[in-house]
Amino acid sequence: METALGLSGYQATMMILVFFVLGLGIAALFAALFLPARWKLPYSMEFVFVGLLIVLVWYGDKRSTEIFTAYQEPLANAEGEVLETTSAETEGAFDREIRVLAFQWGFAFFNDEDAISRNAAVVKPGEKVLFRIFANDVIHGFNIPVAGITAEFEPGRERALWIRAPEKPGKYLIQCLNYCGVGHAQMKAWLVVEGAEA
């Protein structure tokens, strides 16, 4: 499925790139150790090498920024909605908005009708869901593995995240990723995509 940041492809590209570079490094180390041929590298090689590294830095920064900016754009528009400055094209950007109170040690989810659920955020398949997360005790984290999104937020400040709900009905894990006290391990909830058996 599509992750929140649309990263499935990019993640894979990054991991392949990283382990390819690692493979080259290990190959060079083993060659230096075990190949009978000896080779004194000219110093100019290092400049070529640094050039390649700069390209990697440039690529990583560019792609990461593009992806994250694209992810944040609907959130900025959602802020506009709250401020009643919504333009026609941003209206209805999200199918559902859920307010989340994170506390030691659990999550409470409030839907549009202010109904509260202690453990479950109920959504429909494929919906674009906006979470407005708030805590007033300690720093918590909010992670939905199936959606590929994680964030931490400090007490007293609201944090907005959005995801595309899975198409397949079921229960998907929501967890705190920031150590928030001895009950941290139990700070879990479920993203329930309707159609799932209770």
Next chain:
Amino acid sequence: MASPHDAVRMGGTPHWEREDVIGKMTLSTLLFSNHYRHIAIKGMLTSVVMLGLGGLMAMLFRTELAVPDIQFFDARPYMSLMTLHGMLMVFGFVIPLVISIMYYMIPKVLGTEELLWARGAQWSYWTLILAAVLLVISRPDFTWTFYPPMSLRVGGELVWMGYLAVTLVAISEFIAGAVLFRNGWAAAKKTGWSKLPLMGWGAISEGILLVGSTPILGLVGIYMFTDWLEVTAMFDPARGGDVMTFMFMFWFYGHPAVYLPLMPAIAILYTLMPRFLGRPIWSYWSAVTAFSILTVLAFIVYPHHFQPAETVSGPLERATQILTLMIFIPSTLHVFNWIASLWYDVIPVSAKRAVPFKFIIASIFFLMLGGVTAYVNAQIATDSDFVHNTYFVPAHFHAMFVGFMANMAMAGVYYLYPYFTGRMYNQTMGNLHFWCWQIGIFTKVMMMYYLGYVYFPRWVVDYLDLPQWSTAQLTLTGGAYLIGLGFIIFVINIMLSANRGREFSGDPWAIEHEGNTGAAATPAE
């Protein structure tokens, strides 16, 4: 063949005449002598004890984590074990060990003949011991990053000792930094900057990092204490404080802290590699450049530790991302330099069989394994997806701390061992230790990377029985046991060999090539 210029830059040979330094040490010299070898040996022995304690804690909580559900520990004792493990390993084992090895080598390599400000090193040691005692008594359960306000609301009534211990750690490290900077600076004045051995550059870099970052950590400890007493409200938002103030202050130390054992480990590598290869490093200036850039970047990239927070956004977020990605460059320059040094001439057989040299090679391997993933960690997009606070982060720093720094520290200990005991360690046991560690560390790190990739959260005593989590956790625990076994073999080896090890004459690390013995070599008895 080294040019005279190269020979000066390699510094003096870290070689001492055969002597049973430990055997001649009395309790009084062990505790209070200001001779550099005594201070260094005391630091190394204490670090090994800390490694044992921290490792034992790791064994305990890894046993708990081997399978889902709670087996032996509730959350609070589990978190105390984990917090103490992290703090003892970082503040008590790896940083003091590599610094102690530097204390031992600096007078010979930099030609200062003695450790300048040795009294400072003594004070640094005892302050750290006091910090460790307070820390263990306080049994903190707030992780080594002790984010407030959580850390102000957990722990028993002695938790305040933990806050004071943080300040004492800062004082200890500040003094150690001043000692290293003083020695590096004195050597630079004596030899000139262009001929300063790389150990000197390492000492200066480490000194700048320690002296520059630790005062802020000291303040953090004091403010935590006064916040806990409710005298101040610096970090507690419920009383008007600001968590982000803590974040910026703590990570101003917390990120350079990663480089505190890194710089000495690199400096030791640059000292030992030419010693085993019998030739200078491939590029002196590349190493100096990499040291300098790393030192500067270490101070300014720390916001990446709390990057997906709302308060780090816009230009600061982008600048942090670019600068963090750039750390890749100087780190890789070091690796490039080492591989080029290995490649440009024959590797002596004496190096191939030397246990410390094997640890050096393993260190380079793990620096690459840990370093490459920094490229993923640094990017806000991937960080906001699967990296932040999953096992991907401890995978990265275990590859660096254990794979690179602890391996390099072991290389230093094995190298110095014959010089302070007058005997060689047992080669078979040394090899066994080496392989237990490398297989164990590799297993552990790779399982951690995988667990991070499948969103396993940090700091949990219990977890869901998901197949992608439980199998990897069990394997990871197996890797940790192997590291523990390696440590036991190491301790038995150094204890037995101190009395029963082979005696040697001349240079225990003399260069020997296939079929002939190098000029500097003196056959061992």
